[in-house]
Amino acid sequence: MDLVKDVPSCPSDHLSAVVRRFVSHARSSSTYSRQPRIALGDALRERLSTLPSSADQDSAVCAAFDELDTVLDILLLPEVASFLLHDDALLPDGSVSSLLALIIGPAFAVCAALKCGRTNLVIRRICALLGSPRFRARIGEACSGLASVQLFEGLECRIRSYVLTSTRDSQIRTDVLESLRLLWGDEEPLNPEQPGNCKLRVFVMKVLDGLPRWFLTPAHRKKSLVKFMEHPVNEAFANVLKDKEEQHRCTHAQQQCGAIRWIGFAARCFSKVRQAWRPQIRGCKEDRQQHERSSSGPDSGGDGGIIAFHQTSRAAAESIKRNGVDITRSRSGNYAGDGFYACNEINVTDWKANSGNRGWILKLRLDLGRVKELTQRDPCLTGDKLKAQGYDSVIITSRHGVEYVIYCPSRVTVIDDFAR
16 A cells, blocks of 8 residues: 555656556455546646646656656556546546646646647547547546536647647648547447547547548548548448538538628618718719709608608607717717717617617708718717718618718707607
8 A cells, every 4th residue: 555655756667567566456455445446537637747747848858757757658558447436436526527627727727738748649649548348438427527527628628728829730630530530439339328528529529529620621621531531430430520621511501691791781782872872972073963853752851851751769869869969978989989979870879889788769961961981990089070071970880781970960850750
């Protein structure tokens, strides 16, 4: 039993022999219990916890990862794994869970592993450990314990960090896919009596969902999957990758279609509003007749203005009807600065109204004057700044609709008000 005291301080090349002797001695002891198992797990964790952190010198960091490699070698020994994985070893406060949490923790993070080129080794060895038969069986029985100490979440973050911080090449994909392949396992079909297989495969699919789209594109993953497709037992894993690739492709297509639809919507809205306000630009004599024709159209207020809508509270609406628009009450930091905002349609006001100022619609006639199309956010814009540029108002076209910004209260006339 005293052999475990040598674990934290014995040389790395002797550590495996010390652990083996301790396991053999504990199993042959007449007082065999779970206490020696806890002691060994705690001793291994103590050995790693005293290693230099990633902030120390590069040589010390490399030495720390060498020690971690040695400990992982020991944990992968069948007799040691069987000895350590007692009933409560993988519970939140269990000795093995605490040890794995340290290994997945910041001391051996990707940024530290990159200093000595051990990132892939660490990820691969940890996946091999959790995917080994003895750990796989215990994970199915104690998955709630593993989730509570965020071991799987830590491993997922480490894999994602490795992918995002490394160069985009086929070797990165091969490294990650081979690591996930170790977690996926060889058993096909799955044995329902081993729930650990299902838990690990669900985790693998979750990791694949979190990887960037370029990781699963056909041109980049083809070489990485060749060796997997050569073996029938790996076909299921390869099919999962194909499904994920198709999901990424469909998602990309949906995003493209959505962007096209939005561009078409914005173009229609902008074309419609240009027809309404373009002829009203002062000084354009050639558009006077068109302006006179459009003044009685559906978007026109009948005397040179356009119809717009503003949603607010009933009390605020009554105040605007009595006293007119108060530009000074405009919130700072808006898209087009301190102005009065109105929309071309009632539905658009639902997107623009503040949470505390809803429920009442003001139907307005706006005299836009000389209009500036604002294509990017300018929260510092004011009426004086806009006038210095030669404009009187602003128009904003977004995916939700068209919005007008007025900086002079006299350009706003209330026509009607009603509940939303």
